[in-house]
Amino acid sequence: MMRNVLVIGSGISGMSCALRLAGQGLFVTLVSPFPSERSQSVMAAGGINAVLEDNDEGDTVQSHVEDTLKGGAYLAGEEEVRGLCEHGGEILKYLESIGTVFSLDNDRKLSKRAFGGQSHKRTYYCGASTGKQIVSSLVMEVRHFEAEGRIIRRLWNCFHSALIKDGVCYGALLYDETSGGLEACYADAVVMATGGQNALFGKTTGSTQCDGYTQGMLFTQGVKLKNLEFIQYHPTTMETGQKKMLISEAARGEGGRLFYVEDGRRVYFMEDKYGEKGNLMTRDLVSREIWMTKKQVMLDVSFLGEELIRRRIPEIMELCAKYGGIDITAEPIPVTPSVHFFMGGFAVGIDHETNIRNLFAVGECASIYHGANRLGGNSLLAAMHGGFTAADEICGRMGGGGHPDLDGYIKDQKEILEKKGKTESRFPVAYIRDLLAETMQKDLGIVRDEKSLDNGIADVDYYLETAEKIQYDNSVMPYFNYSLIGILTLARAVLTCAKSRRESRGAHYRADYPKTNEELAHATLISYDDGAYNTRLEV
């Protein structure tokens, strides 16, 4: 049986996997630069989907499956999605059993709300901080296993690369901030749980810790990626100097209206085009419509009155006052769409294994359940379910067969890092990352076409060429330096996938191919073959 597992990333998916492994007697090393409280998972606000026994009238697991498949424009596998949805009830029960503080209704039953794209109310939540409450309870449970010595946390450690030979993974090289060097960690299995790809786009709604490096790096080590062109934009965010803060759908759910000003009068463009419910259309449609106005769009809730605003959307009121100096009871909020969620990532099978044996991926870094677009509330469910599923698969496997000689690879990587780090170069990595974000926002925006994608590819190729040549900026953390090429490589792969999909589907909208083409109703797979980025449809 397998004994030692390395889990990289300690957000909800990493912790759920670690817990399930430790609960079955395995030893887990849980790696992340910072504690779980700092992961993006704590930012999830809205809720987690499941069909429980006290379901909304008429709701069934089958309708959750159908909503998810439909939301994903039929690119996700039905069997995988069914596994996810069937697991919802057990996952919610588990979370309750470890002390997650869910919101309760008057009968002290778990409260649920409606989320976009779903036929029934099935999103369970914890006030306005669902992710944080789940993280808090998982952290406590992980602590339980830490105390028993079954889970060891390695903080201040970042993934460098995997130890792979002949299609099998034997562990990973980690960069340890405290010792300032690379360390080889052998394991029977490695689980990637490193989250999304925010750094490709600079300002997003999410965490700066999600940079996509692991996907880019492993891609060059032979791991296949999937559906990278599908990036969910959230239509309403408030832009500040450093980020785009999510203004929850609840604002529109309560009646908020989108408009822009033309010739001194308000144009309620969504209502004009789609009727009364126009403001509540799907995330990608609203994002696209906002983009197409080419104007500063505003979201007005002031007419709802202070009393209702304070009662129903206090967190939006607080956020806008704090970061935008806006009193939403009196004035509208300037909003802009923002990159929010990545449907693409590591290509994994139903057991969450990648094409490399014993290398698994879970949570937002894996691409499996959301197809071309994700339903709100499904990603927290997927983070939990993926973690459990990978763990169960690992527990049933034979292991302990030792590892081949990888000393040559390890020595080379140590030497490269040492040599590159010994320079006085000041060429800022942040500068290239800023350029990349600018390119991606411009050329891989809400609406794409062949020309913009070609421009993006040419730019990223140039950044890659530059990055290969430059030495490290020794005034920032080495991880920031060595991760640059991986991040750029992933960006190049994302652009390539977007170029290869000549249709519009889900979150991917091509101005030059605005229609959906049924012949292309398959996921995109991309692989790195001797420096070439090769895509194909998964048929």
Place this chain on the structure above:
Amino acid sequence: MKVKILRQVTPVSEPYWECFNYEGPMDITVAGLLDHINYNDDIVNDKGESTTRIGWECSCLQGVCGSCAMVINDRPALACETFLGDCKKDEVTIRPLRKFPVIHDLIIDRSSIHENLKKTSVYIGELMQGEDRDHEHQYTAAKCLKCGLCLEVCPNYKNGSTFYGAAFANDCYLVYARNKNKAEDIRRVYGERFGRGCSKSLSCMDVCPMKIPTIASISKLNRG
């Protein structure tokens, strides 16, 4: 505006002050200011000397992850929700939390918070709720960011001491409320590691970014 930062290259090197000039909008946060200073092609201090980029930690940039806790104009606060305009001085002083070992510049090692909870077995185990569920307070207590601001401001907390501070007390309360079989054990460690040492200055509540009423956890645990 002058920006004065207490810096330190490695965990064992000497700390030193370095000043920077900032001429930009005042409606940005201290986190924005640090990015502004760092993301110039060349970073120079107020003497015009080129220097190294300032190390600091961030993740959410909207006050929900606790990464960016530091001391700003003598007040422990989150950099991403402290606005320059509110600093009310033409100088801003920034230094790392001093109750934790410095890793580099403003980056500190707060693992003692977790370690203290771990070695005293502060985890729920099996959920066995008592009658009084205090749902709302449990929700608020579980929002603790483990940012360390409450420990920085606490007159009784020192790194490595046997008094573990407010973050500890709130997690104790969560276990106490959620597993009645463990309630007595938890009250005992709570007493040893918190109850006995707390002088109730309650400065922890003033600086808590989640506004956790630690006093409520204290009174529930004291009452038993």
